[in-house]
Amino acid sequence: MEAAVLVIAALLPLVLQDYLTIYATRVLILCLFALSFDLVWGYAGIMSFGQAVFFGSAGYGVALITRDLGVTSMLIVLPAGLLIGLTFALLLGGFLLLGRHQSSVIFVSLGTLTGSYAFDRLARGWYYLGGQNGIPSIPPMSLGSYDLDEGPVFYYFALGILVLVYLLCRFLVGSQFGLALAGLRENEQRIAFFGYRVQRLKAIIFSVAGAIAGLAGSLYAFHEGFVWPNMLGVVMSTQVVLYVLFGGAGTLIGAVIGTVVIEAVSFWLSNSYQDIWPIILGVLLLLVILFRPAGLISLIVSERERVGGFGRPPKA
């Protein structure tokens, strides 16, 4: 399954026209973003309605680094984006998840949602960050004297990073740590009785996911060439929830497939049915939640994938 998706993804730029390759690159970056949300919600059961905070703030961060410091080297900006995502996730996650009181699921989801809304408002109102218009015309990323422009090369670069992060996530969720996370999702109290520090586990995975979202955000900023407040806001945060729920939370490949399917259909419909597409999306989402809570992926992969197996790689 995963191998088949990878082969298709690797061959895609050979058959697509250039503008479609650029669109596909964006989808790959969004897949990376979806993976980060899948880790927190699908595996650890933390509802983060504010994943875009890390995505967007990293985007803004690297945009500022290139604008004010003139640095475009990918060896600096990508780690910087990762660090920004990690830092914000540590701060927000640490505040929401740690502490004497056990945080309720509702509190965490509303807290992240509110955080996303607040960042959005701040970015819109702050002149230094460009206000409503965001920061336009970010120069391309560079490696030495080579500029990474959008196109097939960027596509393969994004694909490489996605595969790398995907493998990392797969290792993570296959480890004992990942198994504890899945246990957290299924029955938090029981995991606590086993002696795990539940809150700390949650904060760790939240931060790791924040770092991944930050990496995705900085890639996105350079690929699009500009950042704007929507990247931080509730719209983007809920968008990623849609991707993962649609594809299937709790399986890594589900997040990727959900993103690709939604973005592909959206692209296909956007010419002729721009107005009704969000309505269709809402209806589809509702149907998936009602009748296929495990997402599209559950049509192909068995429920056991969600539980994972310690020690050996899961089948399919």
Add this chain to the structure above:
Amino acid sequence: MANLFVALFEIMSFGAIVVLVVLGLGIIASMMGIFNFAQGEFVLLGAYITYVVHNAGAPVWIGMAVAPFAVGALGFVLERLVVRRFYAAPIVAMLGTYALGLIIREIVRGLIGGLYISVPEPVGGSVNLGAMHFSSWRLVIILITGLVMVASYLLLSRTAFGLRIRASLENPALARASGISTNAIYGATFAFGAALAGLAGALIVPVFSLFADLGLRFLIQGFVAVMVGGVGSFAGPVAGAGVIGTLSAALPWVIPPVIADVLVFVIAIVFIKFRPQGLVSGKGV
């Protein structure tokens, strides 16, 4: 002095609007344990129905009278078809109602386009006290908010129906064993909450004008208000709404609006973090 009174009036009328919007949200959250993400869109629908009725040539107030019943009926149907399946899982309920809200919002957006449509106030003009002018419509909103609050309180605390609602909340199994159809009660409660949202939308549309994201604007504010006030009681969300509404109307007079807006949320989240039970702890009415 006169300025101070005008400012106080502005703050109070905005506080009343937030209370009105939050009331339905709070009742559904407290009595059913569901955070209804579609509540903002119920507000939007109330506003839209008022606009449609007005557009058809009828006086505005007829639209305002129709809106709560129409939205309440829709809420009843939606509860039957969709929301009912979510009671066991609060997070799934959030996502499901979010999807419902998305559908409603985008349909309304398709109907009105990206426009801001103004709807006239049924009671125009202003009340003058010396040199001070108070908008009559805002006075009416404050008044109706007070009435609705008292009426909802009485309904929940003094009637047999309210008793059944509270019984279904506190111990559903025992309520069913006592011959109360909890399903019917949940349906009615949800419809009631939706109707309140519809009324809120109808009343505030002359103030904010009609646009597709009208509900979204209040949704996060409403949730934060419910959490600050405390889930589980009637008084909690109302108190929370009063605090949040007052703060978000008062702070922009003192500090820059953007910072004020964000600051209110930050204060609220920090408050909830250290006092998860909210302003008013305890269950019941």
